[in-house]
């Protein structure tokens with residue numbers, strides 16, 4: 069079992085009488101990418117702010133790198149990189165100058181680190197361009213570069229792929245995967261883009277209205293539901309008849325959008341295709357759908373069918 073990096077025990081945060089977080093228990097281990105999922109206002113940022121020392125819990129405890137005393141936790145925070153909301157960027161300065169400011173703030177003397185993090189987030193070629201001319205995606209990447217400056221062993225990233233285009237999202241995924249796999253960095257990441265989190269994270273924690281409702285590993289997610297064959301066709305009745313009567317298949321369903329689904333292990337895909345084509349049915353699409361984080365989440369919070 070790898071080292072515990074962060075552990076929360078009964079963490080609560082109240083704003084007035086409103087609970088932003090209630091009785092949170094969770095553990096994040098070295099080298100894992102932990103996807104933190106919840107609706108707007110669920111409490112994700114609040115937990116991250118607690119880790120960053122920006123907010124104090126109302127009750128409960130947490131440890132960081134095994135440290136739980138206030139002074140020791142503060143020391144331990146030096147080993148963490150944070151991207152919580154957008155960091156303050158000086159818009160009249162370029163990327164290098166902004167990073168230089170944070171180096172001074174963190175007491176990082178090694179100037180070559182600036183070039184390394186700029187390269188890591190693909191901003192090396194921005195030259196003297198001022199941050200005021202940056203796109204949202206470039207600002208996000210500069211924010212990530214700031215979080216990487218201190219060579220963190222734990223990264224806390226609140227919606228780091230917000231505003232990135234598909235290439236930017238893929239680049240960030242590659243950076244994070246590399247950090248976790250090659251350097252054993254633990255990563256806590258929140259995002260509303262669940263399809264991307266599913267590609268990235270090895271474990272998922274679900275929070276709903278301030279309560280931690282479930283945790284599941286990537287492999288448990290894959291085992292949570294059978295993958296399905298999905299058929300889109302203009303000859304729905306004929307296809308249903310073939311599947312039920314000729315192929316004697318059970319467990320066939322029709323979705324609201326008219327797609328026919330059946331368990332992928334009930335028939336060989338090639339056999340299915342050849343029978344359907346033999347009957348000259350009009351096929352608009354046939355694909356395999358794997359268990360999906362979005363469906364899992366919707367079901368979990370009672371929003372799915």
Ligand SMILES: Nc1ncnc2c1ncn2[C@@H]1O[C@H](COP(=O)(O)OP(=O)(O)OP(=O)(O)O)[C@@H](O)[C@H]1O
Nearest residue numbers: 083087088089106107108109110111112113114115
């Ligand atoms: N400073 C504050 N004062 C009062 N209430 C707050 C404060 N900060 C957060 N809250 C409340 O705490 C709850 C949790 O907010 P939080 O920002 O942690 O949610 P979130 O899961 O990060 O949401 P989002 O996905 O929108 O970022 C919300 O109801 C929010 O309104």
